[in-house]
Amino acid sequence: MKQKLVVIGNGMAPGRALEKLFEIAPDAYDVTIFNAEPRVNYDRIMLSPVLSGEKTFEDIVIHGDGWYVERGITLYKGHKIVEIDRAAKTVRSEPGEVASYDKLIIATGSMPFVLPVPGHDLAGVLTYRDLDDVHAMLLAARTGGRAVVIGGGLLGLEAAAGLKEQGMDVTVLHLMPTLMERQLDVAAGHLLQKAVEARGIRVITKANTKQLIGSDIRLGPSRVISVELEDGTQIPADLVVMAIGIRPSVALAKEAGIACKRGILVDADMRTSDPDIFALGECVEVDGQVFGLVAPLYEMAGVAASHLAGDAEPRFVPSATATKLKVTGINLFSAGDFADAKDRQEIVLRDAARGIYKRLVLKDDRLIGVVMYGETTDGAWFFDLLRKSTDIAPMRDTLIFGPSFAAGGPADPTAAVAALPDEAEICGCNGVCKGKITGAIDAFSLTSLDDVRARTKASASCGSCTGLVEQILKLKLGDRYNPTAVQPMCGCTHLGHDDVRRLIVAQELKSIPALMQALEWKTSCGCARCRPALNYYLLSTWPGEYQDDGQSRFINERVHANIQKDGTYSVVPRMWGGMTSAKELRAIADIVDKFAIPSVKVTGGQRIDLLGVRKEDLPAVWSDLNDAGMVSGAAYAKGLRTVKTCVGTDWCRFGTQDSTGLGIRIERFMWGSWTPAKVKMGVSGCPRNCAEATCKDVGVICVESGYDIHFAGAAGLDVKQTELLGHVDTEDEVIEVIAALVQLYREQGRYLERIYKWAKRVGIDSIRQHVLDDLERRRALHDRFVFSQKFAQIDPWAERAQGKDAHEFRPLADLTRAEAAE
Amino acid sequence: MTLMEKAWIDIGALDDIPRLGARVVKTPLGCLAVFRAENDEIFALDDRCPHKNGPLSQGIVHGRTVTCPLHNWVISLESGKAQGSDEGQVRTFGIRVDSGRILIDADALFARPD
Incomplete structure (x- = not known):
């Protein structure tokens, strides 16, 4: 029992x-x-x-x-x-x-400790404890504004840095004279304050909060609007986060x-x-x-x-703990006791130019405290000496320079980690010690950081121990570990993306099985990372020859709709340049009614998204959309998604060119093409840029004298303004240059690499040379694009509405009535 | 069913499923995903990823595993277990191919999970 x-x-x-x-x-x-x-x-x-x-x-x-x-x-x-x-x-x-x-x-x-000052219960006052607090902060940060973080300890500073990242104007209030005074000495506290301030975060120390002031209740429910300090200073705040401790x-x-x-x-x-x-x-x-x-x-x-489990042996004995701050770009390590006292000595190293500060506190030839700022590689080694109460007298002269020097040998970057015992903890987040990592490297022949992360979870959480894990790899594998070497596409091969692309051309590889055979793939049929990439490389290299492999496509590209979290799909019909008509809208409305589609939404790319379509209904929905003249909007594709336009000279009093017409022309010319990652474009009729063309993969800004062509923008995970590729005078030139640009990207881009990342990798100048300046190359690229389009511009919806891949949309069997028969 | 031996239900032909692909079988207890590996081995699993219930039948099949389309968990077709450091398991069902027809273990199919 x-x-x-x-x-x-x-x-x-x-x-x-x-x-x-x-x-x-x-x-x-x-x-x-x-x-x-x-x-x-x-x-x-x-x-x-x-x-x-x-x-x-x-x-x-x-x-x-x-x-x-x-x-x-x-x-x-x-x-x-x-x-x-x-x-x-x-x-x-x-x-x-x-x-x-x-x-x-x-x-x-x-529970987080809440300052019992007047106003502590106002709306807009949060603590920092769990995911709900994080969500509340993210919600508040969405509208920007000013945040005040009360508490300059570990949590408070991490909250401040996070809110700053989210675009808020942040002030940190700290009661004590220096930040993180429980973990850092005064010198390191000042260095930390400088680094925090360099990120644009205001720090006020010796700040004693008197009260939080709310908005006038006659204007609606009261929200916090400012923080008042004992000295009368008022700091405006839309959000107050208390991070002063826990109980x-x-x-x-x-x-x-x-x-x-x-x-x-x-x-x-x-x-x-x-x-x-x-x-x-x-x-x-x-x-x-x-x-x-x-x-x-x-x-x-x-x-x-x-x-x-019945083992009465183990006892919990509190031991020294080490602290790290999880703010990207700030390296800080502290452990033990570092207060000044008569019977203690200290060893200090400062390198002001590099912002490095290290302080060791010694008592009776034992290390009892460590504070490191700026350079923390040796933290684990010092911490181990501290925990074990090692006698450091023999290496005292060079102790501060770390294990590589203490060992007497030349400075070997892996010495620090080599000196660690097997039970030394490497990854604090996941509780992984050195022995577990070295053991896994041996047992499973691991060769890369990703391998180690997958097998042990070491450095897979906050990542602050990534350097240590890499050094362990280096230590175990010697020259066989080379982190700067070409990253293999995935675990199925040692080849990188560029090598594979080159070999596809050189060896005229024209199918996935042929490629895997010739390039000695390590798995029988690849994996979910390499197969879609190979399928794209073969498709873009051999237009008209290569037979697309549906089973190597991500589900969205296999069934030409976007899978949603509940297994239904969303459908986005193409609206050329964002233009639509009463006829199209009426047809869409009828389809929504007919198939009881739960949500209809306007997208950021000037399209209409029908969400929650059942997979079995997709072919019929597409058939009806086709009947109204609409084709796939490819909203699921690593390909051309949308060309967003403004109304240009058709309607706008500022328009300099026919931006709508040009956008439609580009979209009709380029739809259907497969690219390494999605491609979004925009055409604005004047520099006011209502089509937001300067954060697109490719954007055109019309001016009186012609067209400025931009590219390599981003507005997603990264936000980046486009680079100016150059100026051309006519629409025809715009088309030729954009086709050449996209073709070069199709030929050079690594699968899932967006245009801005490709451009950063190969260089803007090289791209400009190929697709703008060198007319011969530009023409050749354009022609290759046009050729590939011959095989690409077939509406996938029409094919499937007529029965192609029917097995995708129908269950193999329906046994829901079988039970009743039994 | 009164047969003493295992009861098998014919759910379709092997060739109805593309190689490295999957099809759905609807049952009173939810959908199953039936997979066909490269070497024509057949597997049947609940069509729900143990992570966020993603439809495994829509994933990419490789070797004896499938990658869930929602968040890329890799699930073993043999054991139903999540691979790598992810933890979770999906139910598997007895299934075999006989003369090109796919037969599924009826008892397991209609048995409520424990």
Whole structure:
């Protein structure tokens, strides 16, 4: 009979504890988790990269839903536990679920501390604790405006940097004279302040908040509008984020009569005053200490799991922890105790020009504190010396220069990592030590950073240990590891994209199986990364000869519609240059009614998007659109998407040329072409640029004297203004130059590489030379494009409406009636 | 069904599924994805990725795996398990080919998952 284990809270500490428990005693418990947050376990320390936009929530999930299912764990999301009945051994959640337990883990975490000043409860005042806070901040940041972050510690600075990345005007208020004073000494605190200010973030230290001022309630619900300091200074604010600390959440435990002080009191075996109840994470107190960093929480998790599995041996002993700031471009490391005292000595290295500061604090020939700023490579080595209390007397003279110097040999970049013992932690986010990485490299013959990430998760989260992981690779593989070497297309080959393209031409490879044979592919039929790329390379290299391989296309290009999150599709008919008509609109309206299409939306590219079409209905929807004269808008394609236009001389009093006509002409000429990644264009009738042509892959700005052709803009993940390719006088020249440009991109671009990235890689001047200045080359490129279009301009919708690939749109069998027959 | 041996249901011909492709079979308990690998091996899985329920039948098939079209999880066609460092598993079903016809294990098909 399995025992019942109930876990209150689903943060990183209980997540790690369960991971360990299932590792050592997979069949010991039936596990039920109650999570007050409505989601799975995620990496809370990675919220800052989510805020700054460098990562998404999906990136930081630790255990997906499947993880719980696989282990038979019942996970209640959005269930806050409101009562523990220790006599009956049950817990009850707010929605009324009651669960009984043999063993209970309390992991209620902590609550952000809120300054009890007037106005702290105004709208627009947030804390920084969970994903909901991040979403609230992102929402506030969307409209720009001014943010004030109260608290210049780790969390406050990460929040400030994230909000700045999101386009807000940010001020940090810090009560103490220097930033992060608990982790940094005064010198490093000043360096940090300079670096933060260099990012355009205002820092006010010794700032004592007096009150938050709200808007006039006669103008609607009051929102925060400014922060007032004790000295009377007022700082305007549309958003205030309090990040001044946390306190353990103990209310639930206290009510149940479990002994608590600042946190829930536990012994070194993580048991509370009730022997059947464990507590771990930020909610506990051990020897008068509470904890906020991940490393000790993970240690607690390991101890609790061992005891639950029946091993009474392991004890939790708080040890020194190291801190890193997760703000891109700021390198900072600190560990241990670095306060000045009589019996301590220090070794300091400063390199002002390079912004480097290192300080080691010694006591009795032992390292007890480390602060590093600007250059933190040796952090792990110092931290190891500190934790082990190594006698550093023999290497004291050169200690500050790190392990490479201490070893006496020449400065070998891998020496620092070579000097680390196997149990030294490399990746703090995922708790991966050096031995696990070297072991995986040996066991699975790993050769690249991606391999290591896939196998061990080391450096796969915040990435701040990427350098260390690379050095381990270098150490293990020697010259066989060359990070600057050509990146292979994927794990199926050692060849890079450019090599493959070159060999396709040189060896006249004309099918995927032939290519895989000739180029010695390592897998039988490639993977989802290489096959679509190869299909494109063959298609663009051998127009008219190569037979397109549908099974090597991403689903959207295989069925010519865009898959949505629920498995339905969206359909976008082409509207040349963004023009439409009463007839087309009427037909679209009829189709929406006929097929009960749930959403109709206008896109950013001047098209109409029909969302939520069932896959089986696609051919019939297309047939009706075809009947009204509309063809595929290719909104799914790595190909020409849209040419956005303004109304130009047709209507506009400022228009200098017929921008609408030119846009339509370009779109009719270029539709259907396949390209390495999507291509969006725009044509504006005057420099006022209403078609927003200067953030497109290719844009034309009409002027009195002719046409300025732009390219290599971006307005997505990256935002980038276009580069000016050059000026031409006539529409015909515009067409020829754009065709040449797109053809060069088709021939040189790597699959999924947008035009702006291709241009950055090969150089603007080289492109201009080929497609504008050298008339002969320009003509040849144009002609090759025109030739390939002969095979590309066939409406895929019409083909499928007439029955092509019918198997794509029909189920193989329908057994929904079979059950009734039984 | 009164047969003592396993009951198999004929769901179509092998050639109805393209190589390195998949087709959907509708059942009262949701959709199945039936895959045909390069060497004509056949696999049947629930058509729901363990990550976000993406339709695996719409993914790219390679070797004995499929890549989910929504977020690129790679799922083993044999075990239904997520590959690499992702964790999760999708249900698999008994399936075989006999004289060019695809037969699926009826008992498993209509059994409620535990």
